[in-house]
Amino acid sequence: MKRREIKSARGKDRQSGSSAQHVMPKNWPPEITYLRSPVYSNKLTSSELSYLRATDPSMEQAQAATLITPRTPPVKICLITSPGNHPALHQHGLFATRYLPPGSFILDYLGLYHSEPSISDYDLSLSRDLGIGIDAAAMGNEGRFINDYRGIRDGPNAEFRERMVGSERRMGVWVLPVGKSGRGKGVGKGEEICVSYGKGFWKGREKEAKADGDCE
Numbered sequence: 001m002k003r004r005e006i007k008s009a010r011g012k013d014r015q016s017g018s019s020a021q022h023v024m025p026k027n028w029p030p031e032i033t034y035l036r037s038p039v040y041s042n043k044l045t046s047s048e049l050s051y052l053r054a055t056d057p058s059m060e061q062a063q064a065a066t067l068i069t070p071r072t073p074p075v076k077i078c079l080i081t082s083p084g085n086h087p088a089l090h091q092h093g094l095f096a097t098r099y100l101p102p103g104s105f106i107l108d109y110l111g112l113y114h115s116e117p118s119i120s121d122y123d124l125s126l127s128r129d130l131g132i133g134i135d136a137a138a139m140g141n142e143g144r145f146i147n148d149y150r151g152i153r154d155g156p157n158a159e160f161r162e163r164m165v166g167s168e169r170r171m172g173v174w175v176l177p178v179g180k181s182g183r184g185k186g187v188g189k190g191e192e193i194c195v196s197y198g199k200g201f202w203k204g205r206e207k208e209a210k211a212d213g214d215c216e
């Protein structure tokens, strides 16, 4: 399958092999490559590649109604300047540009599909069993700016869930469904989109901080 990667050029980008133009999202960092589809590490084994590109009929069926990927996701990248107690103050976050109903698809988390150990803050697990992750540290899309809900709101309003796009496995970001508790209310226009990174992410951070402290 041919991959199309978009390279930065004075804010406006051209898709290679196509005449389609794509304007980079506002506030996109120029040093990060903006992607519209995943990039595969050349170190992935053939069995890892077949997992990533396998056709899983049950998933395809389940996602049939949501397979159309909007060209421009309903999000914006914002520098967080307020409130002053936001835990990611002076970093960026991802915000909804319109009301997003419960259970709706927002965008895919794009980056480098790889299976090497990583300590990147932007590495999202795609298969724990195979050790495959999606690292958006050096390349990715708006998904890399989604913050964890802790310290921002009572709970997440979005979640990561796998989906198939054709025969390609992706990690999508979805608005939380209404759910049994009825807490999934959707994401309001202008509201920050937050997921749960999982306790493991923050435990790993604690360990790193402790190890750093031990060296002082």
Ligand SMILES: C[S@@+](CC[C@H](N)C(=O)[O-])C[C@H]1O[C@@H](n2cnc3c(N)ncnc32)[C@H](O)[C@@H]1O
Residues within 6 Å of the ligand: 087, 088, 091, 092, 093, 121, 122, 144, 145, 146, 147, 148, 149, 150, 151, 152
């Ligand atoms: C995937 S990035 C999210 C985007 C990041 N804020 C940025 O501007 O690039 C993950 C990093 O964001 C920060 N972060 C995300 N959620 C956070 C939270 N709830 N509290 C503190 N830091 C958070 C942490 O530094 C974390 O390593």
